[in-house]
Amino acid sequence: MTTKPVHADVTLLLDMEGVIREATLSPAMAAESVDGWLGRRWSDIAGNDGSDKVRRMVDDARRSGISAFRQINQTFPSGVEIPIEFTTMLLGDRSGMIAVGKNMQAVTELHSRLIAAQQAMERDYWRLRELETRYRLVFDAAADAVMVVSAADLRIIEANRAAINAVSGERGNEDLAGRDFVALVAAADRDAVRDMLVRVRERGTALSVLVHLGRHGRAWMLRGSLMSSERRQVFLLHFTPLTTAPVVDEADDDAVLRGLIDRIPDGFVALDAAGVVRHVNQAFLDLVQVGSKPAAIGRSLGRWLGRPGADLASLLTLLRRFKSVRLFQTTIRGELGGETEVEISAVDGDDEDKYIGVLIRNVSRRLDGADDGDALHQALSPISKQLGRSSLRKLVKNAVSIVEQHYVKEALERSKGNRTATAELLGLSRQSLYAKLNRYGFDEKGAGSAAVDDGGDASDDTED
Structure with missing residues (x-):
């Protein structure tokens, strides 16, 4: 068994039964008095949690000569409870044992601080995630067009939906990330945009400039600011539409x-x-x-x-x-x-x-607020009169049949008799729909005579 050097803060001399005969404290713990321990079993003063560990150390020392290190919360006569790490060794003449312990209070406090720091870091992480989620929601839902552009190469990092619409029109659904921002600006406005961004980089702010974006060349007022993000600098660009400017192709x-x-x-x-x-x-x-x-x-x-x-x-x-x-x-x-x-x-x-x-x-x-006089209610009303004359199972079966017939008929009317559309409305295959049409008499000779097929011949009836 490997051992490690021990600088004892508490030394106990025990007999072979684990009774304390002598107790010595280091100068660092001189404020405590341990005279009340003399003549008592060590396991009796180790507390409920430590008594089992003490008995195990005593048994190990008697059997193998030395015990493993174990930490217990040792209660002193003054009532103070201090975490002590003990090991127990058998004396050479087997006349007794000696237990030496090191004060672990500083280590325990350091461990508690480490746990508290980890918990604080985790709380900060979740706060950051919450802020990031809020930023994303606000960024995407903003009615104003906003872009985040890399200050190094002027490529777009992020653009919200309004900015995408400003470039591609309301019908556009393209992703602008990675594209050259200056290339999206009308050629006549590019020099002004570059000059404005240079001033923003040097001074942190600059006057707004007029730019034209997108396939229709709509006019916007562009203003920007410089920010630091992920060890790099980015431009935050905000576009305000000119309400007085005419829009091409919109009368x-x-x-x-x-x-x-x-x-x-x-x-x-x-x-x-x-x-x-x-x-x-x-x-x-x-x-x-x-x-x-x-x-x-x-x-x-x-x-x-x-x-x-x-x-x-x-x-x-x-x-x-x-x-x-x-x-x-x-x-x-x-x-x-x-x-x-x-x-x-x-x-x-x-x-x-x-x-x-x-x-x-x-x-x-x-x-x-629908009244009880609708078609489905009227169709189901005879079922109520059968209560007491028919079993519950038969009543339920009849009600299910009436409800199914009602919705098949309503789906036929809503789809103007088109069987393919009727099957989609009901979530059925065409074979299942045809079976229900025949069951309830909604075939071409009955209530479904107005039904039209989707253009297929008789062989189509077997398709799903």
Whole structure:
């Protein structure tokens, strides 16, 4: 067994039974008195936690001549409790044992300080992460265009959604990171921009300059400031649009129409052919619980619909076939967890620059206040009269059949009889839909006579 040198602060002379015969303290602990230990078992004065360790050290010394080092919280007669690291050795004539201990109070305090420092570092780390998250949310949701540009090579490090729209237009969804900022500025304004950035580097600030950005050359006032980040310097560039400057390809009547759309109390969205949001009004932002237009533009509408992907696919399928859709029922799921029952009306554009106009109306109050005289309630009312005459199992089976028949019929009416669209609305395969149509008499000879197929022949009925 390896040993280490011990500078004893406490020395105990024990008999073979572990009873203290002599006790000596170092000058550093001379303030304590240990006369009350004499004649008592060491295990009796070591406290509840230390008594087992003491008995183990005594047994080890009797058996092998020396024990391992063990730390106990030794209680002194004055009531003070001090952490002491002891080892016990057998005397050569086996007439007794000697226990030597070192005061570990300074080490314990240092260990406590280390733990406290680690906890403080962890708290600071999470505070930093929280600040970084808040910065990211504010940066992305800001309505003003903001860029972070490297001071060394003038390449873009970060750009928020408003800045991307300023360069690429509202239809753009490109990532500006890594691109040369000066190359995005109109050629006539580049020298002025470079001079302004040189002054910012030298003085920390400079007067704003007029720049033209993007494919339409829209005019902006640019101001910048110098910051240090990650052992390098960066420019924080802020763009303010000139409200008096005309915008190419945007007539005055278009601006008036945009203003009217923004004030519509129902949600309005302009989509491209893939269902990606290109323009929204404030009512739509309230429905999806998003703070600003740039945070919604460029995302798929299916992100917020009741069944992500499925409802949007059904809506686009109906639009491609019929060019317009009315009273398409679904739910909107907000970013903060809210859920709203809505009705959607949509129209597919016919111009070359194809847009889809979508009007979204909150109908949750209407649904909450619906009376008991609707079609489904009337269809289920006979079931109540069978209570007591039929088993619960049969009642439930009949109710399920009536509800299923009701929604199959409603899906057929909403899709104007198109079976492919009906199957998508119900989340069924075409084979399952055909089986239900035959079961409830909604075939071509019955209530579903107005149903139309999607252009396939009889062999298509077996496709899923």
